[in-house]
Amino acid sequence: MRRMKNEIEDEMLPNNMTESQLNDEGPWTSSEDAILVDYVQKHGEGNWNAVQKHTGLLRCGKSCRLRWANHLRPNLKKGTFTAQEERLISELHLKMGNKWARMSAHLPGRTDNEIKNYWNTRIKRRQRAGLPLYPPEVCSQAFQESHQSQSTGGVNSGNKVRHDLLNSYEIHDAIIDSMKDNQGISPYVPEPPDISDYNKMLKGLDSSQYCNFASSSSPNHKRLRESTMPFLGSSGMSRNVFYPFDHIRVNASDKIAQSFGMQSPLDHGPSLHSSMCYSHSLSNGNSSTSKPTSEAVKLELPSLQYPEIDFGSWGTSPPLPLLDSVDDFVKYPTPISTMESDCSSPQNSGLLDALVYQAKTMSSSKKHYSDEISNSSTAIPGHRADSSTLNMYETEWEDYADPVSPFGATSILNECPAIANANSLDETPLDQTFNGNLVKLESADQVWTPNSEDQSMSLLNITWPDILLDEDWLQQDSDNSKNQTIRTDAMSTLFGDDLATDYKHMTDVASKSSQVWGFSSCARNHSAFCLSGV
DNA sequence: AACACTCTCAACCGCTCCACT
């Protein structure tokens, strides 16, 4: 279309003027194209800033490079993407995230811009349709590849834990990229508090205020670039640095959200539910939240959002009643407008909103599904035999899950049995060492795997120094300073002093709160969820 | 036919990385 317009413009040009004199920006004319092509044929690609000097084109080097790369270079493939290409893009996006240039290297003749545009429009389409992004076969393949890379390393030692994680860096990198990317994916980019606020919040957890912090408001509403975020940003950390820190920085910043698990032990249902929602939301990177203002929202989905994949509903899952669409959701007039400022990470922020929203949903629908449960005395099809409270909530979750909802998607229990299993009160003992400290490792065979689908998920339930999260440990005498020191040292070794300190504080709080179960389960679930790459 | 809305995509913008000095 633009080309047609350009051609018309060419014809209308005054005879004594060249297009290059008329256009210093905007659409390229065919004459400009010809000049550029001629230049490249003579001088080759590169040195784009010299184009203007040599040809008189009033285009900057950037513009020339872009024009050449996207439209003029030979062997460019135009037209709609083939099914093969679409699948490849899905696979690549699953692995790489929004690395369009890298993806284009795998698609001869396709430009990064083209792929990007395609993906973005596809996202919007699928979001509107309430469908998952990735075909199940693509996801399964990713799972298998991830598992293979993990299984080659072994899980028998702490060092190997690191080694495994590094081995599977590629795919985990995609997760991180996605999580980073998804800071822009969430309906808005949450505002992380500064560290002092964050510490205040942590301290606040020491008291009963923990349940109120969500409504407190931080005066520092700063929108920071990721690189400036103390927990999400680089913090001097390269992406290529020890990978788990990327998760930990999420975990650490999610301590607030963990407080959602620190509710009354008598209220396990919502706790479970919250923690699941929490983990899911985070791992999606699809931090869900409702922006209180009417600002335009930006929606995007991450790569590797395994939990969002509804294996049985690719292309078929209809929009669900509560969250008909993301658009609807983000317009949801949440009353928790100040929460975002208190969250320590974008992911976290989205999580909190999501949890509160979920709580509201749960509250409002409690009667509904309790009626449902009481009415359905028979087992729910497709649910596990030992249908428990957990399953009750699972059912509820499924009822309200939307594959593309900011909360996440279809039942997290269906999609991630590792998480479901992690909710089990059957805890594994401390049995491994990690950097000289006790480490409790979750092995894949401890994961509930009722069917093949779930097996593929459970395989990803890789190791993690659960000593950092283990409730047994937390439940130990909080006065046992030696144990705490070891723990903090382990944290410090792994993640740095700041996080270790935060961790210690949280464990102190947890110990004092007598609500350890919810906390540690939540934390455990999240860590397992994140580290398993699901 | 007119209008509103959505979709597509080319182009731009801001940023980071890297090589060079």
Added chain:
DNA sequence: CAGTGGAGCGGTTGAGAGTGT
């Protein structure tokens, strides 16, 4: 080692086309 400029990348924008009412 710091500064600088070029190249490349990812996100965003805006115009035109398409579609629905």
